[in-house]
Amino acid sequence: MGRVSSACFISWMYLVYISSGFATTIEPASGFATFNNIMENATEWMTDFSDIESKFSFRTSEEPEDDLCYIVPGQPETIKECNFNPDTKTFIVIHGWTVTGMFESWVPKLVTALYDREPTANVIVVDWLSRAQQHYPTSAAYTKLVGRDVAKFVNWLQAEIDYPWERLHLLGYSLGAHVAGIAGLLTKHKVNRITGMDPAGPSFEYADAQSTLSPDDALFVDVLHTNTRGSPDRSIGIQRPVGHIDIYPNGGTFQPGCDLQNTVLMVATTGLRSTFPLSSSDVLRFQHKLQCFSWFSTDMDQIVKCSHERSIHLFIDSLVNQEQESFAYRCSSKDSFNKGMCLSCRKNRCNKVGYGVNKIRTRRSSKMYMKTRDVMPYKVFHYQVKVHFFGKTKLSYTDQPMKISLYGIHGEKENIPYIMPALNTNTTMSFLLTTDTDIGELLMVKLLWEKDTLISWPWWNPDTFHIRKLRIKSGERQSKIIFSAKEGEFSYLSRGGEAAVFMKEKETQSSRKNQRLHKLKMHGSSFKQSTE
Numbered sequence: 001m002g003r004v005s006s007a008c009f010i011s012w013m014y015l016v017y018i019s020s021g022f023a024t025t026i027e028p029a030s031g032f033a034t035f036n037n038i039m040e041n042a043t044e045w046m047t048d049f050s051d052i053e054s055k056f057s058f059r060t061s062e063e064p065e066d067d068l069c070y071i072v073p074g075q076p077e078t079i080k081e082c083n084f085n086p087d088t089k090t091f092i093v094i095h096g097w098t099v100t101g102m103f104e105s106w107v108p109k110l111v112t113a114l115y116d117r118e119p120t121a122n123v124i125v126v127d128w129l130s131r132a133q134q135h136y137p138t139s140a141a142y143t144k145l146v147g148r149d150v151a152k153f154v155n156w157l158q159a160e161i162d163y164p165w166e167r168l169h170l171l172g173y174s175l176g177a178h179v180a181g182i183a184g185l186l187t188k189h190k191v192n193r194i195t196g197m198d199p200a201g202p203s204f205e206y207a208d209a210q211s212t213l214s215p216d217d218a219l220f221v222d223v224l225h226t227n228t229r230g231s232p233d234r235s236i237g238i239q240r241p242v243g244h245i246d247i248y249p250n251g252g253t254f255q256p257g258c259d260l261q262n263t264v265l266m267v268a269t270t271g272l273r274s275t276f277p278l279s280s281s282d283v284l285r286f287q288h289k290l291q292c293f294s295w296f297s298t299d300m301d302q303i304v305k306c307s308h309e310r311s312i313h314l315f316i317d318s319l320v321n322q323e324q325e326s327f328a329y330r331c332s333s334k335d336s337f338n339k340g341m342c343l344s345c346r347k348n349r350c351n352k353v354g355y356g357v358n359k360i361r362t363r364r365s366s367k368m369y370m371k372t373r374d375v376m377p378y379k380v381f382h383y384q385v386k387v388h389f390f391g392k393t394k395l396s397y398t399d400q401p402m403k404i405s406l407y408g409i410h411g412e413k414e415n416i417p418y419i420m421p422a423l424n425t426n427t428t429m430s431f432l433l434t435t436d437t438d439i440g441e442l443l444m445v446k447l448l449w450e451k452d453t454l455i456s457w458p459w460w461n462p463d464t465f466h467i468r469k470l471r472i473k474s475g476e477r478q479s480k481i482i483f484s485a486k487e488g489e490f491s492y493l494s495r496g497g498e499a500a501v502f503m504k505e506k507e508t509q510s511s512r513k514n515q516r517l518h519k520l521k522m523h524g525s526s527f528k529q530s531t532e
Contacts, residue, residue, distance in 0.1 A: 046155055046188075049074040054149035055127040058082035061115035064108040064123075071124065073156045089167040090122040092150065096174025096200065097140075101133040106312045110171070113319040117355060126150060132175065140203040143175055144211065147182025154187050166192045170218070173197040173312055174237075177223070178204055181213030181242075193359070196223040198237040198311035205232045205239060213242045220244055220359040224314055225252040227307040236308050241365035247353055249314060249372050251334040257374030258306035314378055318354020321377040326353040328368035329382070329475060337369040340384025340432035343475035350475070371434045380434040382475035387447070390466035390490070391425035398422055401450040404433060405499070410440030415448075425465070438476075443504050445470055445483050451496035462497055466490040470502045481505070 057067040069082035091114050095107060103125075111123050128149070131142040150170075157163055168191040172180035177199035184194050196213045204212045215221050221243035228239040228248070237252070250256060318325065330349040331342030344350070348360050353370060360366075372378035385404070400423045405414040413435040420429065447467070468490055470483040483502035485491040491500035 046152060049152060049156070052149045052152060053128070053130065054146055054153075056153055057125045057127055058084065059108075059111045059123045059125055061112065061119065064111035064115070065103075067125075067127070071153075071157070073153050076160050079157070079161060084122055084161075085120060086161050086163055088120045088122065089118060089169060090124065090163070091118075092124045092126060092154070092168070092170045092180075094126045094146075094150065094170065094172040094176035094179045095128070095132065096172075096176045097136060098129060098132045101129050103127075103129070104309075106173075106309060106316075110312060110316055113316040117319040117322075126176075126179070128179070137203060139175060140178075140200065143178045144182055147179045148186060150179060150183035151186035154183065154191065158188070165189045166219075169193045169195070171195045171197065171315070172199070172213070174200045174308065177213050178211070181217040181221075182211070184217030185210060185214075191218045193220045193222070194218040194243075195315065196221065196243060197315060198224060198226045198308050199242060201228070201232070201235040201238040205235065212238070215242070215244050215361075215365065220361060222357050222359075223247065224249065224311040224353075226250075226255055226309075226311040226314070227253070229253040229307075237311075241367055243365060244359075244361050245351060245357065245366050245368060247328045247368045247370065248334065249310070249328075249353075249370050249378075251338075251369065253307075255307040255310040255374075256372060258310070313376060314372070315354045317376045317378050318352075318356060321379070322356070324377045324379040325356055326370060326372065326379045327351065327382075327476060328353050328370040330366050331369050332367075334369060338432050339430045340382075340386075340473070341430060342369065343382055343384050343473055345475075345478050371432070373436050380436050381438055383433045383435070384430060384473040384475075385433055386428060386430045386471040386473075387467055388428045388469070389423065389425060389493075390468065391464070392466075393463075394425050395463050395465065396422075396424045400495075403448040403450060403499075405446040405448075406433070406435065406439060406442055407444040407446075408439030408442050410438060413437065413439055414446075423465075441477070441479070442472060442474070442481055442483075444486075445472065445502045446499040447491075447493060447502070448499040449493050449495050449497065462494040464497075465493045467493055467500055467502075 052073055055067075056071045056073075058069045058071055059066075060068065070078065071082050071084065072078045093107065093110060093114075095103065098104065107125060111125065114121060114123050126146070126149075128142070128146045131146060132139050134142065154168065158165065158168075165187075170180040170183065170191060170193070172178070172194070174197070177194075177196035180194045180196065181199075184191055194213065194217055199213050209216060213221065213223070223241070223243035223246045225237055225239070225246060225248045227237040228235045232239050239252075314326075327350050329337065329342045329344070330351075331337040336342055342349070348358075348366075351358050351360065351366075351368060371380050371382060373380055383406070398421065400420040402418045402420050403415040404418055405416065406412060416433055416435070418431060418433065420431070422429070447470070468485060471480065472483065473480045482505045484505050486501040486503050491502060493500045
């Protein structure tokens with residue numbers, strides 16, 4: 001492989017295998033043909049454990065990386081040998097497709113986080129590595145058999161010790177999310193919850209509900225979509241909603257902190273357009289391109305999977321950072337959310353993200369959106385800003401650079417960059433701003449219109465907008481605040497000029513009442529729901 005590191009080669013294989021699955025439907029091998037008859041012969045297959053290939057590793061908080069004990073279906077003594085606790089909840093973690101044939105680094109991290117949050121719980125990791133290491137379409141087809149293995153295991157465990165169904169929580173990543181869904185479909189009773197972490201897209205985007213994760217697979221199904229970029233048949237993560245609540249952080253496409261992924265995927269797309277399998281010359285050309293990124297090659301495999309795997313880390317974040325719970329908001333589209341138009345929590349329009357989600361089941365899936373930071377803890381605070389631009393002359397601009405500064409009772413966040421897509425006289429603009437710290441109740445706002453170059457705008461006669469008020473809504477506080485010009489009726493916004501300054505108006509009684517009701521709903525007994 002020359003100077004191309006093993007990490008680069010792993011990344012290349014990841015892209016090749018995943019891309020070869022794009023626009024590919026599941027074509028089961030002959031061994032899969034009996035799957036469609038499973039439901040007809042439920043009693044027979046449920047009690048036959050001889051064909052189970054998956055292994056069920058009971059992980060401990062002391063050694064979350066090691067497979068020290070396996071619970072084996074049909075061998076009840078292994079339940080006791082592994083110190084399974086029948087009086088508490090059980091998490092079943094299911095990995096996805098793999099190139100290396102080994103567990104990825106996120107597995108022990110998730111195990112540790114689950115034990116941190118629920119110290120007495122049982123955490124079981126499903127090992128289907130031998131099937132997950134195949135050519136991607138083959139591994140995708142294997143999800144049915146692995147789902148059947150998990151269903152057999154759950155049915156047997158429940159029957160053996162009379163374990164309560166409401167204590168079972170399945171967590172699946174990528175292909176593992178669909179494994180969890182199929183397992184939930186085949187169990188004798190619905191498990192309490194399935195969490196899908198960026199369910200795989202190739203081979204599943206257009207598949208039927210029996211072949212994918214769906215709301216029917218558990219009493220409650222919540223899904224995080226973090227890598228849905230591209231057309232539906234070329235998206236690493238599934239784009240359509242497949243749960244009761246489907247959350248799309250940062251629009252569900254590109255995740256902050258994963259910048260290098262764009263470059264790598266662009267190279268990959270160019271190098272993967274030929275018919276598969278690639279010729280040896282194609283392989284060498286692609287390897288040569290990867291050498292261009294040798295300065296970060298040791299982390300190449302993580303860069304390629306960064307947005308996809310962010311779904312796991314968002315869930316881990318919800319486990320370990322209880323005091324900084326993120327919120328998502330129901331919205332009709334990503335564009336509407338980015339305009340700040342969906343920050344209402346009325347009628348269950350907002351929800352907690354991850355482990356503490358409030359299990360609200362509706363007939364139709366709720367698509368929800370949120371913004372995050374690029375590092376853990378991922379929580380940000382969402383604000384809708386509405387401003388009307390007056391002017392003595394007709395002005396019209398596009399893609400104008402702004403900087404907004406927010407000042408609150410707990411601190412300030414200055415010079416937040418924002419590109420105003422359109423800036424016209426006598427129009428109202430609405431847009432979304434976020435801060436990574438809680439600055440408290442807002443008191444003052446500054447709006448600055450930047451200039452591109454020193455000579456692009458005449459300083460002696462700058463174009464000026466007149467702004468009477470700003471209206472800001474806080475998603476986390478559910479408060480609406482009106483800001484008036486600090487001096488006079490208007491504040492003046494000029495390209496390259498001083499910032500327009502606005503001060504908070506006196507708060508109305510109804511606004512204070514709404515904030516109190518929201519706080520009670522978020523933290524009081526009326527809103528809390530069991531996560532068991």
